Amino acid sequence: MMPYWPRKALSALLTLWLSSIVVFALLRLTPGDPAAAIAGPDATAEQVAAIRDQLLLDDPLPSQYLHWLGGLLTGDPGISYQYDRPITDLLAESVGSTVQLALAGILMLPVVGLLTGLALASRRFGKAADAFATAALSLPVYVSAVILVFLFAVQLRVLPAGGELSFLAAPDLSVQFLLLPGIALALPAGAVLGRLLATELRRTRQEEFVLTAVAKGVPPGRISRLHVLPGSLGPFVVEFGIGIGELLGGAVIAEELFARNGLGKLMLDSVQNRDYPMAQTLLMLAIAVAVLAQLGTEVVLTRLDPRIKLGVTA
Amino acid sequence: MILQVEDLTVSVREHAAVDGVSLSVRQGEILGVVGESGSGKSLTALSIMGMLPTGVRATGGAIRFDGRDLLGLDEPALRQVRGKDIGMVFQDPLAYLNPRMTVGAQLAEAMTVHGTGAKAAKTRAAELLDLVGITGARGRLGDHPHEFSGGQRQRVLIAMAMANEPRLLIADEPTTALDVTVQAGILSLLRRLRDDTGTAVVIITHDMGIVEQVCDAAAVMYGGQIVEHGATATLLGAPRHPYTHGLLQSVPRLGATRVRRLPVIPGAPPDLADRPPGCPFAPRCAHATDECHTTRPPLTGFACFHPLSPAATVTVRDEQEEPAAREPSPPVLVADAVSVVYGRRRKAVTAVSQVSLEAGPGRTVGIIGESGSGKSTLARALLGLLPLAGGEVSVAGRTWDGASAKDRQAMRRAVQMVFQDPYLSLNPRLPIRRTLAEPFEVHGLCQDDEIPERLDRLMDQVGLPRAFLDRLPYQLSGGQRQRIGVARALAVEPQVIVADEPVSALDVSVQAQILNLLADLRDETGVGIVFIAHDLGLVRHFCDETLVMYQGEVVERGPSQRLFEAPEHPYTKSLVSAAY
Amino acid sequence: RSATEVAGGGTGGSGITLAYSAAPDPTKLMRRTIDSPVFSNLVFDRLVDLDKKTMEPVPWLAREWEYDQARTTLVLKLRDDALFHSGKKLTAEDVVFSLKKAQDPKAGAQVAPMLNRIEEIRASAPGEVTLKLKAVTSNLFDALMFSPVVEAASYDQGKVIGTGPYTWGAFSAGNKLDLARFDGYWDGAPSIEAITIRAIKSPQAQLSALQSGQVQMVGGIPARDVKTAAAGGRYTVSVTTPSYQQTYLGVDVKTKPFDDPKVRQALQYAVDRKRIADQVYGGYAEVSSLPWPATTPGVTPDQVTRYAHDPDKAKALLKEAGATGAEITVWAAQTPIFSSVLDIVQYDLTQAGFKVTPKLLDATEFQTLVVQSKLPGLNIANIGLVSVSPLTGISTANPARPGDNTSRLDDEKYVKLQERAFAAGTPEQLAEANHDLSEYLLEQSFHITLAQAHEVVMWDPSIQGHDTSFLGYLDLADARRGK
Amino acid sequence: MTGRWSRAVRSPRGLAGTLLVALLVLAAVFGPMILGISPYEQGDAALAGPSGTHLLGTDEVGRDLLARTLHGIRSDLLICLVAVPLAALLGTGLGLLGGLSRWGGEIMQRIFDVLLGFHGVILGMAIALVISPGFVAVVTAIVLITVPGFGRQARAALLAQLSREYVVAATTVGASRLRVLRRHVLPNVTDSVTALFAVTMANAVKIEGGLSLIGLGIQPPQPSLGTMISAGSRYIQVSPQYALAPVLLLAMLVLGLTLLSDAINRERLRG
Ligand SMILES: Nc1ncnc2c1ncn2[C@@H]1O[C@H](COP(=O)(O)OP(=O)(O)OP(=O)(O)O)[C@@H](O)[C@H]1O
Ligand SMILES: Nc1ncnc2c1ncn2[C@@H]1O[C@H](COP(=O)(O)OP(=O)(O)OP(=O)(O)O)[C@@H](O)[C@H]1O
Ligand SMILES: [Mg+2]
Numbered sequence A: 001m002m003p004y005w006p007r008k009a010l011s012a013l014l015t016l017w018l019s020s021i022v023v024f025a026l027l028r029l030t031p032g033d034p035a036a037a038i039a040g041p042d043a044t045a046e047q048v049a050a051i052r053d054q055l056l057l058d059d060p061l062p063s064q065y066l067h068w069l070g071g072l073l074t075g076d077p078g079i080s081y082q083y084d085r086p087i088t089d090l091l092a093e094s095v096g097s098t099v100q101l102a103l104a105g106i107l108m109l110p111v112v113g114l115l116t117g118l119a120l121a122s123r124r125f126g127k128a129a130d131a132f133a134t135a136a137l138s139l140p141v142y143v144s145a146v147i148l149v150f151l152f153a154v155q156l157r158v159l160p161a162g163g164e165l166s167f168l169a170a171p172d173l174s175v176q177f178l179l180l181p182g183i184a185l186a187l188p189a190g191a192v193l194g195r196l197l198a199t200e201l202r203r204t205r206q207e208e209f210v211l212t213a214v215a216k217g218v219p220p221g222r223i224s225r226l227h228v229l230p231g232s233l234g235p236f237v238v239e240f241g242i243g244i245g246e247l248l249g250g251a252v253i254a255e256e257l258f259a260r261n262g263l264g265k266l267m268l269d270s271v272q273n274r275d276y277p278m279a280q281t282l283l284m285l286a287i288a289v290a291v292l293a294q295l296g297t298e299v300v301l302t303r304l305d306p307r308i309k310l311g312v313t314a
Numbered sequence B: 001m002i003l004q005v006e007d008l009t010v011s012v013r014e015h016a017a018v019d020g021v022s023l024s025v026r027q028g029e030i031l032g033v034v035g036e037s038g039s040g041k042s043l044t045a046l047s048i049m050g051m052l053p054t055g056v057r058a059t060g061g062a063i064r065f066d067g068r069d070l071l072g073l074d075e076p077a078l079r080q081v082r083g084k085d086i087g088m089v090f091q092d093p094l095a096y097l098n099p100r101m102t103v104g105a106q107l108a109e110a111m112t113v114h115g116t117g118a119k120a121a122k123t124r125a126a127e128l129l130d131l132v133g134i135t136g137a138r139g140r141l142g143d144h145p146h147e148f149s150g151g152q153r154q155r156v157l158i159a160m161a162m163a164n165e166p167r168l169l170i171a172d173e174p175t176t177a178l179d180v181t182v183q184a185g186i187l188s189l190l191r192r193l194r195d196d197t198g199t200a201v202v203i204i205t206h207d208m209g210i211v212e213q214v215c216d217a218a219a220v221m222y223g224g225q226i227v228e229h230g231a232t233a234t235l236l237g238a239p240r241h242p243y244t245h246g247l248l249q250s251v252p253r254l255g256a257t258r259v260r261r262l263p264v265i266p267g268a269p270p271d272l273a274d275r276p277p278g279c280p281f282a283p284r285c286a287h288a289t290d291e292c293h294t295t296r297p298p299l300t301g302f303a304c305f306h307p308l309s310p311a312a313t314v315t316v317r318d319e320q321e322e323p324a325a326r327e328p329s330p331p332v333l334v335a336d337a338v339s340v341v342y343g344r345r346r347k348a349v350t351a352v353s354q355v356s357l358e359a360g361p362g363r364t365v366g367i368i369g370e371s372g373s374g375k376s377t378l379a380r381a382l383l384g385l386l387p388l389a390g391g392e393v394s395v396a397g398r399t400w401d402g403a404s405a406k407d408r409q410a411m412r413r414a415v416q417m418v419f420q421d422p423y424l425s426l427n428p429r430l431p432i433r434r435t436l437a438e439p440f441e442v443h444g445l446c447q448d449d450e451i452p453e454r455l456d457r458l459m460d461q462v463g464l465p466r467a468f469l470d471r472l473p474y475q476l477s478g479g480q481r482q483r484i485g486v487a488r489a490l491a492v493e494p495q496v497i498v499a500d501e502p503v504s505a506l507d508v509s510v511q512a513q514i515l516n517l518l519a520d521l522r523d524e525t526g527v528g529i530v531f532i533a534h535d536l537g538l539v540r541h542f543c544d545e546t547l548v549m550y551q552g553e554v555v556e557r558g559p560s561q562r563l564f565e566a567p568e569h570p571y572t573k574s575l576v577s578a579a580y
Numbered sequence C: 001r002s003a004t005e006v007a008g009g010g011t012g013g014s015g016i017t018l019a020y021s022a023a024p025d026p027t028k029l030m031r032r033t034i035d036s037p038v039f040s041n042l043v044f045d046r047l048v049d050l051d052k053k054t055m056e057p058v059p060w061l062a063r064e065w066e067y068d069q070a071r072t073t074l075v076l077k078l079r080d081d082a083l084f085h086s087g088k089k090l091t092a093e094d095v096v097f098s099l100k101k102a103q104d105p106k107a108g109a110q111v112a113p114m115l116n117r118i119e120e121i122r123a124s125a126p127g128e129v130t131l132k133l134k135a136v137t138s139n140l141f142d143a144l145m146f147s148p149v150v151e152a153a154s155y156d157q158g159k160v161i162g163t164g165p166y167t168w169g170a171f172s173a174g175n176k177l178d179l180a181r182f183d184g185y186w187d188g189a190p191s192i193e194a195i196t197i198r199a200i201k202s203p204q205a206q207l208s209a210l211q212s213g214q215v216q217m218v219g220g221i222p223a224r225d226v227k228t229a230a231a232g233g234r235y236t237v238s239v240t241t242p243s244y245q246q247t248y249l250g251v252d253v254k255t256k257p258f259d260d261p262k263v264r265q266a267l268q269y270a271v272d273r274k275r276i277a278d279q280v281y282g283g284y285a286e287v288s289s290l291p292w293p294a295t296t297p298g299v300t301p302d303q304v305t306r307y308a309h310d311p312d313k314a315k316a317l318l319k320e321a322g323a324t325g326a327e328i329t330v331w332a333a334q335t336p337i338f339s340s341v342l343d344i345v346q347y348d349l350t351q352a353g354f355k356v357t358p359k360l361l362d363a364t365e366f367q368t369l370v371v372q373s374k375l376p377g378l379n380i381a382n383i384g385l386v387s388v389s390p391l392t393g394i395s396t397a398n399p400a401r402p403g404d405n406t407s408r409l410d411d412e413k414y415v416k417l418q419e420r421a422f423a424a425g426t427p428e429q430l431a432e433a434n435h436d437l438s439e440y441l442l443e444q445s446f447h448i449t450l451a452q453a454h455e456v457v458m459w460d461p462s463i464q465g466h467d468t469s470f471l472g473y474l475d476l477a478d479a480r481r482g483k
Numbered sequence D: 001m002t003g004r005w006s007r008a009v010r011s012p013r014g015l016a017g018t019l020l021v022a023l024l025v026l027a028a029v030f031g032p033m034i035l036g037i038s039p040y041e042q043g044d045a046a047l048a049g050p051s052g053t054h055l056l057g058t059d060e061v062g063r064d065l066l067a068r069t070l071h072g073i074r075s076d077l078l079i080c081l082v083a084v085p086l087a088a089l090l091g092t093g094l095g096l097l098g099g100l101s102r103w104g105g106e107i108m109q110r111i112f113d114v115l116l117g118f119h120g121v122i123l124g125m126a127i128a129l130v131i132s133p134g135f136v137a138v139v140t141a142i143v144l145i146t147v148p149g150f151g152r153q154a155r156a157a158l159l160a161q162l163s164r165e166y167v168v169a170a171t172t173v174g175a176s177r178l179r180v181l182r183r184h185v186l187p188n189v190t191d192s193v194t195a196l197f198a199v200t201m202a203n204a205v206k207i208e209g210g211l212s213l214i215g216l217g218i219q220p221p222q223p224s225l226g227t228m229i230s231a232g233s234r235y236i237q238v239s240p241q242y243a244l245a246p247v248l249l250l251a252m253l254v255l256g257l258t259l260l261s262d263a264i265n266r267e268r269l270r271g
């Protein structure tokens, strides 16, 4: 048995490597020729063949894979087929938008989750929170986004319907652009988090050490804060980690619906245009984020529950 | 009187789980509250703390502490009492400590919530750990509970309860989860704390031995009521209530003479829902009359219309002769220098090391040792359930290693197992019939249409109504389930049964029933038994030969009688002296 | 500050923001791509334009021009006051460079087949360019109107520099383009200082952006979405006549039963063009049996209305051809528009007695199969340049190109017709050729027009003076913010 | 077992959930028959409002929205009923396999990690592109997206079961490994997997809708709730019922399934 952290890191690397193969294979399996997408509707077969040649698309697949992987590892994933520019440049242009969106989601996710969870577990707001959580869960993002935009942008005109502004350029405006997509992203995942938290809160409240705290004369508020809540956060953190990992994927939909130009849109476009190097790189990025989020989750978990690292099970 | 409980009634829905209990504790006194599971001990204790679980309410009586009725206090006022005037210690020290907080923080919290400054609390926390006998106290404040041993955790809990020097300490089964040797340490700690601080202590237990060891006075609870109370010596020496008497008798004690069968209290404790209106013990009482069934006897030291005479002391047991020595037959189950290792490389734990034993029809081999000493591991090794790191186990000459599937089946027929926890060892989803039919089916012991008949016979053998065959496990009591466990082992008519702590999870009065069942089966069928226990009295009572295990090794072995009378190994000595 | 209001004010003082379904793409300036209409004419000028009514060439960067007697040499005289955004003066060399670029197959210009009929492009004097043709090319001006004039010195460095009213500014690929007013514009600087073009693909997102005041124009989205949004009358809908996209039903004549012209004609009768125009294009489309405009010289009204919706006739023709119940596949790319067209076509053809399997493919896959001519049966797609003229239409687009086309129709007669049109020296000859081409297409029915769909953009009423060129490209030289 | 199920169904949550789902199933099965209008019949009146002939109005090519909505539930139920049991079976199988051998476990774990690394949308998109969009693609996508959940659940349940005393007990009476698995382990694993079942059903409906949104769902002219929502949401201002009717039904379906899974879970935790 290897020590804990190196073992985790190794398995993360293994996952990434396997993913790179899957990603590569998946795109090649997708019918449709990148060269045809570039050549456009009125191109002749010869034009397409010339482009294929130029893009080295007729090289053997293993060599294409190694070429790309080698580039990725040395920080140069190549040139985008559709934009004919270095992928790193394109990423640099779009990453800000997605990071802002993801941050908005990440910030809002635990807020929605915590509020829902605490409300669900409380006696006073339980019923209302239950209704809210069920609704949030039942409505897919693509529906809630349309409703949110209709309400806040078209009818009330208090928030922009879509688009973006760099946070660094104008923080106050940027936040307004981020509010609706952030909420739309955070709602369903937040509801899941909330329910999970509520269940955990109820379970932890039943745990014996809470009785010890009561017997010490600890007031209920302090018990909730110091004993019950930390004890309930484990699964919350895990789910939150998964949630972060999914944000980049979720950005695909959110960016489409809110007319943002980030990595999600880039990913959708590049897959649709069979921009292989671009799509592969973006997909790997998404997977890496998910894997990293999971690792991060485990770091937090060991903090929350010191037993885990030593392999002690409860 | 520091605490006076008067006619306390605690209701669970419409049922009185605690039914008119009165108790009193004097300054500096240690009171033992004894009773079986479900008799209402914990609810009584929790009422004093004002900590009854939701759905359970104190519906009558009063709890006077220092002249105030605690039942009349509101939550904030109660909080002032909790942890400050009354401290409480719970049963399972691991579960009752917050696994995510350092021990120091938990100790300090007990004081800061009652107004002590953070700094002072920290200093005092170290003192407290020192006080309860944890060495290197200061350095351990930053440790988490899982870094302490079981006994140390219980000491931490006690330290926490003592943090504000309460005038009353309530300990609910403080040693049940601990080993005998550790238990002795905890009990003497409690006594020392009482001596040093003059705090009154209420110890809740189901173990008469603990009462005998530490309590000044005791109250016996049964079916939500106090059936007898008094000074320890009188209560134990001359019990007046038939239940107290039965309880004392059904526990084999190390010092008592060996008997073939234990005297038992027939039946099982009453259900909360169908308690008789009269004396709760009446349905199980040999002396009960009509009056007992309808009228509740008043408590005058004891609550019984037909008390035993003070002369009928426990020591005067009706002596039965030592069972006739059975002619030794060749061993069936042989373990030869067995070792078991869990985990690999750096994490490896040698759970069993070089253990040899022989078991065969007509003989009972006892294995004793504290928790983690490798008893269960050995049991599983005997049944071929674990890979061995060394040595071999053979059944009727064949070893588990390298046995063909067919051989294994034959070996399984020869050796069977009874498990510790009857709640876990029965598949909750299968009716008893299906569980019991399994051995017949897998071994093809009889035609399919004969199975029902065989099952009926099994049920008769273990003394259960045949109708139980169609119940699900949850519809049976613990004792009844353990009988099913025995029946399952018997089904294949084995030559040896390995019983891993078969009574540890059972109520005291039910324990004796199962022990007797095993003894009867042994006598009737000649089946050999490997009997694993952590209770010296049981082994001494039950087994011909005893092995003492310590950290995976057998440190001493010999005929039970001699072993306990003249232990040689220091560990055995400490075991015997820790027991009573 | 409210983001809604700030964004509504556009970038800077008198800027505006336009939303378009496709992002400007500076890598294919010589081609007409879906993004061209939104920026091409803002940044570039061309040599000539066509008059939207008469379809006659009108001066632009070329002040005047003259053919020789044989109509094989054309001399173009350029303006002398046109400046590139770099500050450099427009020269004949720039024009030569631009036209040669457009000839280069790598540039992928659709009009290359016409430009390739030019034997020599030459700067014959300062401000004068002479084109020497291999043969008479009646639609040469279509090609000249089409090709942007770029700065020779910087083009190959990837810079986007033209002589248009706006300069190419901050650009993020696939996303956003900032244009700034070019104060040195020869026709006088435009009134709007800055234009931001945002790529917003989703129609909903575009309309929300317009309705919440974040953009002043939306475009490139399905016309029916525009129609529903314009229903309240709050916005100005601008239809880019005479340019349109011809939506067609391509027939692979090598697939049975479509080898039989009767079956193909049955298709013509089966499809309900009126319903497609109304339901898919929100009425912003012409119903016609021909790819090119009804106003095309030589086209007669009876040709335009040749195939009216007539399911019974379709059934009868099918029966006659013995193809009733034939199992056919209709392919289309997966877009909201084409899937709706497919819906209707599938329904109509089923009514006529075909057994239809609809197949929606993702755009790239569809594109690949088109290039490989691997779409057995029918396919639905659209092409743009047929609205310019019949000859330009059939010469530039794969689906109807004589000799080599996606319908796999290989007919010497068709090639001859094309040659006749090229060589038409007089308007009369051209009209005659147009008529015969139309007749041929109607008869052969391998390229069935479903709709002539105008591109539609919708403006916030605060913007006035906007226009589109003959090609349907935005023209904002006179646009301004009104009250 | 049966007792527990019926108790779950009879709890207030379970009852509400069952009623909702049953209502939708009935609507899907008998609705189209009662209505008697073809969901494919096109007409000239596009995007018409509700009227006597078209109770919910018409879509953009003049088809009856009510008929399409009812048929849409059918599609979705069918997808759920094919995809989710398939995913459950596959996931449970893989999970069990992974639980039985160390290596198998490692490999499964990695496979699931890779699958989980992809976001559902992306995985779905890739699948739909690889095996041309349509019913099969939607089902495959749903299966691949939801399989890791089942796999992990099954594996966890299996590991928990294997250490149970009654499983050991069955071995000691001589039951073979296969019998132990079938008799004692599987039913309990099934139990914990079932709890996941209803939630996954609800998810499946959402995934179908998500795929439709990018044009990769059920293919026209066949209706599904997802395709209708994505098509209808662009007419939300002129023809709100177009999108909202399927949204409502979808929400009802998800709600019903969520309630059911809640009820089952609660019952399961009670033992
Ligand atoms: N929270 C509760 N809800 C319902 N019934 C309860 C609750 N707690 C205890 N009871 C019931 O009240 C009765 C007395 O329980 P109590 O916990 O006081 O027993 P005990 O003597 O402490 O037993 P043990 O030795 O098992 O701890 C039992 O029948 C039990 O089932
Ligand atoms: N599956 C396992 N993996 C690793 N270590 C184990 C495992 N099971 C038991 N052990 C360790 O082996 C040692 C012996 O355990 P075993 O269960 O045999 O003790 P025991 O004497 O039966 O204790 P108890 O009285 O608590 O039942 C302990 O240190 C225990 O932690
Ligand atoms: Mg208790």
Ligand SMILES: [Mg+2]
Binding pocket: B375, B376, B377, B500
């Ligand atoms: Mg054990």
